[in-house]
Amino acid sequence: MQSKKPVYSQWGAMLAISKASFRSMLRSPSAIIFGLLFPLVFIVVFGFINPSNVKFDVTIDQRSDTTGELYAALKSNSSLRFRTVEDGQQEERLQKGRIDAILFLQTNPENQEEVVVTTSKASRERANIVEALIQEVVSSVNSRRLDVLFKTTPDSLRISSAQRYAMKTALIPGREYKTIDFILPGQLGFSILSAGVFGTAFVFFSLRQTLVLKRFFATPIKRPFIILGEALSRVTFQLLGSLMIILIGHFVFEFTLVEGGWTVVKLLLFAAIGQLVFMGFGFVVSGIARNESTIPPIANMITLPQFLLCGTFFPIDAFPSWLQAISRILPLTYLNDSFRRIAFEGAPLLDLLPQLGVIGLWGVLVFFLAVRFFRWE
Amino acid sequence: MDIIQVNNLVKKYDGLVAVDGISFSVAPGEIFGLLGPNGAGKTTTLEIIETLRLKSSGEVSVCGFSIDAQPNEIKKRIGVQLQAAGYYPNITLAEQLRLFAGLYSKQVNVVEMLSLVGLQDKVSAKYKELSGGQKQRFSVCTTLINDPQVVFLDEPTTGLDPQARRNLWELIRSIRQRGTTVVITTHYMDEAERLCDRVAIMEKGKIIAQDTPERLIDRLVESGFERKKEVKKASLEDVFLSLTGHEWRDE
Secondary structure: OOOOOOOOOHHHHHHHHHHHHHHHHHOOHHHHHHHHHHHHHHHHHHHHHOOOOOOEEEEEOOOOOOOOHHHHHHHOOOOEEEEOOOHHHHHHHHHHOOOOEEEEEEEOOOOOEEEEEEEOHHHHHHHHHHHHHHHHHHHHHHHHHHHHOHHHOOOOOEEEEEEOOOOOOOOOOOOOOOHHHHHHHHHHHHHHHHHHHHHHHHHHHHHHHOOHHHHHHOOOOOHHHHHHHHHHHHHHHHHHHHHHHHHHHHHHHOOOOOOOHHHHHHHHHHHHHHHHHHHHHHHHHHHHOOOHHHHHHHHHHHHHHHHHHOOOOOOHHHOOHHHHHHHOOOHHHHHHHHHHHHHHHOOOHHHHHHHHHHHHHHHHHHHHHHHHHOOOO | OOOEEEEEEEEEEOOEEEEEEEEEEEOOOOEEEEEOOOOOOHHHHHHHHOOOOOOOEEEEEEOOEEOOOOHHHHHHHEEEEOOOOOOOOOOEHHHHHHHHHHHOOOOOOHHHHHHHOOOHHHOOOEHHHOOHHHHHHHHHHHHOOOOOOEEEEEOOOOOOOHHHHHHHHHHHHHHHHOOOEEEEEEOOHHHHHHHOOEEEEEEOOEEEEEEOHHHHHHHHHHOOOOOOOOOOOOOHHHHHHHHHOOOOOOO
16 A cells, blocks of 8 residues: 555646646536627627717806707707706715716807806716817807808807816817626626626536446545635636637727736736636525526526616616616626726726725625535535 | 444434444455345445444544545545436546546556446446446446455346346355455345355344345244245256357346
């Protein structure tokens, strides 16, 4: 028999599980379908059907002259949503990012109709877009007038942007915010959520039920390493899936990657963090479920509300405020938001600490529950 | 020194006594059978020795290690076949063996391992594609990866046809040839009689007899027991095997 002291490596054992699990996933149709195919189908469908329905909230400065043609043109623009905000609170709302711009319409000394656009650093990118939008309205009103009243040119319209919160003064034509820039991050988030919850719940349930785990227990590997091994392979698998979604989105649908490769790295970092947290939900589900058929309803209770409420398909600001309050509790909201900020705005990681904080809090809560509910046998 | 020692082992499940103060020991290199009807406590006893289940009281040591103090040292030295073990889904037999090799921190030649149990042609087959007999042989194969001192086989022949059973007996004998101790549970007495050096018979959580099959039979005969029906020179199983052949075949 063996007389030499055997050297046992828990990490080696963990890697062996990761490898087996990864191979198993590559050959499992459901992992591919839910992790990759579904998000891609959604991206394609929404990428083609849906014209941009992103709306920007603006408010009118009370002192404005709202009788002019420009006001009417702005009001009829479908991308601008006019909000009534009490006088003293406009700037505060702007600073908090609740509205995107304050519009002040006046007739300037040169007898031109003029709109002064005040935006905030709170949502810099949205500010750019809203300014570009207004610029577009102004120039279309200008050209319409020129068309009608050819040389008379009574009072040409002018736009100027006052910058109060350290924003560039010049009117930058906002980066084009395409539907894909909204849809893809949502799909990324959702694929991570569903793979994390469904995948993890089913796999651990079936490994327990078919006594695969019990067979592992008969070997010297320690239990946490079994979980680590599974987690490693699932995160790797999901990252590859996410990478494919991002690359297909970028090269086929012109998904914006503001800082190129670095944006991809940041997206994948958040994808990994999200995946780890959502796996916790999966552990809870696999522990609560009494049999295989109770997994989908329980898992749906976790994924569906987030699917609908967390800005996957529809922007959260389309909801009534009581519903928005719920959205702002759920973790997927913050993951989706992070993805969008990273991809489109190039947000530095430090700016995403609040999002990370909420996701992290969910992580703590979920893993606390997972430890309580998880069953090995 | 005995390779397994069980002393006054008790296992209670809320009120129900599954194992009721049993003691036995297994010597190195023997094939030891744990016999008894379903529900007698065989599997529970085995799983406690395999460190898969906690005991209520008593002492158990395997390969000189106590199950309480050093379960992981025991795990490194034993091979375990569960009654209804599952294997990782969607991966081939070769990949399964590599997985187990990793779980034991061992290097293995998978083809060599599979040929030990006659499955060298099934390197890239999946577990679920195997026949009943092949599944059991594969299961036994996974118990040999860490070159164990003891292997535990829980009802390895249940549900197999006569040829596959005989084939598995050969495999078990060959494991013993390697110097490995075998502990097996079964409820087939002919199997125990042919295979085991010593057996313990369990009933309702207690060991009611413990000896070599030979001596247990002699003792019964001495007590005046006679078979009701005259013993013929062959059994129906002999008829079946002579008609269908001893050769074990893969379906």
